Amino acid sequence: MSGxxxxxxxxxxxxxxxxxxxxxxxxxxxxFVFAITRLSQLVLDDLTIRGLARAAVLLVVLWWAWIxxxxxxxxxxxxxxxxxVLLMGGAMCSLLAAAAIPGAFExxxxxxxxxxxxxxxxxxxxxxxxxxxxxxxxxxxxxxxxWSVLTGVVWIAGAIAEPHERLIIWGAALAMELVAxxxxxxxxxxxxxxxxxxxxxGRHFAERCEGFVIIALGESIAVAGAxxxxxxxxxxxxxxxxLAFLGTAALWWLYFDIAGDRSRQVIVDSEQAGRLARDxxxxxxxxxxxxxxxxxxGDNLLLAQPTHHLGGVGxxxxxxxxxxxLLGETLFRLRxxxxxxxxxxxxxxxxxxxxxxxxxxxAVALVGIVTAILILLALSExxxxxxxxxxxxxxxxxxx
Numbered sequence: 001m002s003g004x005x006x007x008x009x010x011x012x013x014x015x016x017x018x019x020x021x022x023x024x025x026x027x028x029x030x031x032f033v034f035a036i037t038r039l040s041q042l043v044l045d046d047l048t049i050r051g052l053a054r055a056a057v058l059l060v061v062l063w064w065a066w067i068x069x070x071x072x073x074x075x076x077x078x079x080x081x082x083x084x085v086l087l088m089g090g091a092m093c094s095l096l097a098a099a100a101i102p103g104a105f106e107x108x109x110x111x112x113x114x115x116x117x118x119x120x121x122x123x124x125x126x127x128x129x130x131x132x133x134x135x136x137x138x139x140x141x142x143x144x145x146x147w148s149v150l151t152g153v154v155w156i157a158g159a160i161a162e163p164h165e166r167l168i169i170w171g172a173a174l175a176m177e178l179v180a181x182x183x184x185x186x187x188x189x190x191x192x193x194x195x196x197x198x199x200x201x202g203r204h205f206a207e208r209c210e211g212f213v214i215i216a217l218g219e220s221i222a223v224a225g226a227x228x229x230x231x232x233x234x235x236x237x238x239x240x241x242x243l244a245f246l247g248t249a250a251l252w253w254l255y256f257d258i259a260g261d262r263s264r265q266v267i268v269d270s271e272q273a274g275r276l277a278r279d280x281x282x283x284x285x286x287x288x289x290x291x292x293x294x295x296x297x298g299d300n301l302l303l304a305q306p307t308h309h310l311g312g313v314g315x316x317x318x319x320x321x322x323x324x325x326l327l328g329e330t331l332f333r334l335r336x337x338x339x340x341x342x343x344x345x346x347x348x349x350x351x352x353x354x355x356x357x358x359x360x361x362x363a364v365a366l367v368g369i370v371t372a373i374l375i376l377l378a379l380s381e382x383x384x385x386x387x388x389x390x391x392x393x394x395x396x397x398x399x400x
Contacts, residue, residue: 035098093119113159117152143185198274202267220296250374291325315358
């Protein structure tokens, strides 16, 4: 297909075609700023293991709705009025689901499930119809539609079940959704999809996922600033706010500085862009986003009471957030560029070693130590990249 001509509703492909992120895609993304805020508040309102588990399930649900739409917008042209309406409808459903998050496991479970299932099924049904007759995307989305209807039944069943049973039922529904892409969406009479069918435009896909990371990082800053302002901006609070900003900035640096550019170029050049998009971005990136949200929760606890000791779950968010981010980013780099950084893994180990004392020191001291480790890691990697030191390769994996 040439870059100048494309079937109706589809993005142009081929030489000379450059897919940009459109305004309606950015509008769609803005809904998830609100959704991430609601997730953070859900944990802060229930600072227990149960609260973390519930937030983790809902995070993956929201990510799944967003990443599926990113796949769709990589194929379907948002300049088409029908596709634009589809994205607007998805944004509305996502807003309803986000609004229901605090009560999703209590009185608002049905609203959350109906909004999520309605979005998934409606989007996949439209995506099955919009490509021209005979186009391979019709068959691909038909399989995805089958699975969204199948799991939708389980989501609705969980919503009408007793609240104490909901986490288990929804966990099963989510497991089905996560397994389906890896299996190729096996569907009666329609077979299963292959990653070769996912002829995505790699640069657009990578930029969209990078944009979501920026949303999560930006929201963590916004929440920190709002908490600091409501706390009164005493000297200790201002110092804590600076620490929160530096920690988030270090995460930005670690994600975007070198590995992000290399990974983007890899997926642009790869003949297996669909496989990389599935593995590196669809699956692994949710760990990175989860780490950022956990950091935001820890920063909120820090700014609320900087000199107090954190409880076990609060300390776990302060240490576990950066650890989860680094583990996700390490897996991402390994999958995309076949490189691994022992320094990042050493930092994860350092966070684990801090666990025994994490509830015995003040929140500002604990966050200060974590932030210092992240900054030193970013600086060390920057110095290594600038010096051009040799890298060792073992079994096809480059150690940097």
